[in-house]
Amino acid sequence: MSAPHILAVIGSLHKKSATRVVLMHVAEALRADGCTVDVLDFGQTPLPPFNPDTAWSQPGFAELKARVERADVLLLGTPDYHGSVSSTLKNFLDHFWKEFGGKLFVTIVASHEKGLTVHDQLRTIARQCYAWALPYGVSFAEKEDLRDDAVAGDALRRRLEMLARDVRVYGGLLAAQRKSDLAGTEPGFMAKLRK
Numbered sequence: 073m074s075a076p077h078i079l080a081v082i083g084s085l086h087k088k089s090a091t092r093v094v095l096m097h098v099a100e101a102l103r104a105d106g107c108t109v110d111v112l113d114f115g116q117t118p119l120p121p122f123n124p125d126t127a128w129s130q131p132g133f134a135e136l137k138a139r140v141e142r143a144d145v146l147l148l149g150t151p152d153y154h155g156s157v158s159s160t161l162k163n164f165l166d167h168f169w170k171e172f173g174g175k176l177f178v179t180i181v182a183s184h185e186k187g188l189t190v191h192d193q194l195r196t197i198a199r200q201c202y203a204w205a206l207p208y209g210v211s212f213a214e215k216e217d218l219r220d221d222a223v224a225g226d227a228l229r230r231r232l233e234m235l236a237r238d239v240r241v242y243g244g245l246l247a248a249q250r251k252s253d254l255a256g257t258e259p260g261f262m263a264k265l266r267k
Contacts, residue, residue: 075106076176076243079143082113083150083161088221090182090214094232095149097223098180101236107243109147110139114160122166133167140171144247145178145239146203152183152190152211165197172201174250174262176243178235179209187211202261204246210235 080099084091092113099109120130127133140146150161157165177198181187191209198205210231212218217225223232253262 073244073248075108075240076144076247077142078102078107078109078145078147078239078243079139080109080111080147081149081161081164082111082115083148083158083164084182085115085160086151087115089151090212090218091149091151091180093218093221094180094182094210094212094223094228095147098147098232098236098239101232102239105236105240107240110143112136112139112164114164119163119167122163127167137168137171140168143175144250145176145243146172147178147180147239148194149180150182150190150194152181152185152187155185155189157190157193169201170265172198172203173265174246174253175203176239176246177203177205178239178243179206180235181209181211182214183211184213206235206238206242 080095082089082092082095096111099111102109117132119136148161150158177194179191179194181190183190187209191211195205212228217223217228223229250262253260254266
């Protein structure tokens with residue numbers, strides 16, 4: 073089984089984003105485990121608001137779509153805004169759906185209140201797009217778990233180590249099965265995505 077290719081999506085535009093700090097920590101751990109990681113930071117790669125009349129013809133959309141299609145795993149980080157995902161992350165998710173089919177969604181939420189509703193909403197989006205979702209997500213509180221723009225809390229560090237391991241293992245298994253399903257002829261939910 074080969075290591076999966078991960079698209080790490082930073083769902084925050086804040087220059088001193090705690091979400092970015094934690095996603096970059098996980099990205100480095102995944103790279104150390106042999107995975108390839110593509111970091112999508114909308115502070116560097118702006119994405120216009122989703123408009124179904126123009127979204128797919130916008131400059132840069134074809135390149136972004138190719139990045140999403142290459143991914144086996146979508147590592148989604150967002151702050152908890154009023155018990156929901158950030159508009160930045162939701163805007164990204166609104167641009168795609170078929171591209172997510174059969175891939176693994178992994179959620180990380182910066183929250184002062186556990187972020188449970190945010191994780192649930194991202195799992196719902198995964199389900200609606202025929203994607204898989206890791207059965208748990210990681211939440212953290214900036215003031216408790218980060219120091220000097222780095223992961224500082226031992227409990228968070230251990231949880232992120234577990235997450236990186238599960239991304240590598242289950243992301244790799246699902247990627248291999250997805251590839252097989254797309255190349256095969258048997259019925260299954262991936263059959264509708266065959267070319």
